[in-house]
Amino acid sequence: MRPSMSDYLFDKTGDDPAVAELEGLLGAYAHRAPLREPPPREPRRRRRWLAAAAAGGLVAAAAVIVVVWRSGGGEGCAAAGPGFAFSVEGGPARCGGGVASRGTLPVGEWLETSSSAVAGVRIADIGQLTVFPDSRVRLIGTGADGHRMQLARGKLSARVVAPPRLFVIDTPVATAVDLGCAYELTVDRDGRTLLRVTSGVVSLEGHGLVSYAPMGTEVVASPGRGPGTPVAGDATDALRAAVARFDGGAPSAVGAIVEVAGLRDTITLWNLLSRTSAAERATVVARLDELAGRPASVRVEDVVAGDAAAIARWREALEERWICLDCFERQR
């Protein structure tokens, strides 16, 4: 970008005829309508225990962050350049090789929590992380184009409000790409990664595979194999066992998955469409069509042939089942 004394595009100082012409052209679309009369408020509904538990979890996580943020004392881990502010509660943590209870995590440095410590980390201006005990995270990079962290081991929860793909977390075996909202990541000593999406959508990527995981789903990524096939959080043991066999390298397990899959498992079936051979895919297509239907614009032969555009169109139709309206409370 060329330096300039004025910056009409940003602050309307100076002039830029090309931008002004576009403004004049596109200004016809500016929104001017007044607010319509809002409808009467819905009475608060009784929440199911699961929704209450999920909401309680979010509040607890927020409370941890607030408590952590307000706690004082301790030496800082200073960052000369860009970094993420953090604070620790409940025990010691190491940052940049020293003990720290609060400070700024610089790019390239690790934050490591002890067995009793919980750290709150601000993700620039787009969200926050809670890093649970016995965890090790690193800030890889941060800037206007995005923010990247690494979870080497342990557990964290992330809550992000930003355009898709702006925040990513690498684990030893996969990369979690935020497509909006909230999730948990756990990495065990072998690097095995568990993703639980609590709100919005996350893409878990690696080894040439992409797992599309909307709220309420879980994905396991394993060393040498990358992200597995997402399953609903309330999937049956039979479905989980069949998916584990498939992800472990047994294509024949597709038959078992199809056999036990119910309406809640459409997310599993859809993800299988891009992981199976044409013959296996045909059985998945038939079951998915049977369970959830198929838009007229999605032809069976295209999906069976592995047409990525057709598979994406089907996902768009299915998403109404998977994603809540407002990201903050599960759709009933």
Place this chain on the structure above:
Amino acid sequence: MLLALELRAAPAQGRSVDAREATVAELVTASHGGNRAAFASLYERFHRVVHAIALARVPACDAGDVVQDVFADAWSKLTRLRDPAAFPGWILTIARNRAIDAARRQRPVDVAGDLLVDPAVDPPPRLEAAAALRTIRELPETYRETLLMRLVEGLSGLEIAEHTGMTPESVRVHLHRGMKLLRERLGGDRAVQGGDR
């Protein structure tokens, strides 16, 4: 602060108040209690960013409906928002989800849909405007919304930052990178021959 107290003092009466000095959190708190004037002030502050988010995904003729749906939804669910200061991120998330829903259900985004806007709009958009809008929609999502907030809604970079929670520097970078891409893609259009800042 006096204004905020006034808003809280008459939470459900819906009377007209001058809420220009109130913070977003104060307006949300008052709206939470049923104060429609406070909610109308929130609408005044956020309807343009919500519209830009909608316009990034649906035809112009449908974007206005998305805005109204978003605010109707926000009004009915406001009591679920525990942290009033989180309202900007919350309303933007509702807007994105509503717009995505609308894009799935409604007509494909095409030039016709972008020429059919509110009849009260004077002058109506020209074909070149529809083409420019379509080109912006084809830009990476990161830049699309920010450019529409600036070029369509006329918000300054600082206003965009204030309403989206992005830093001013992020907004500046998104605007310039998005504009550079837009210029490249609009190619020979005389509207895009200016230099890159």
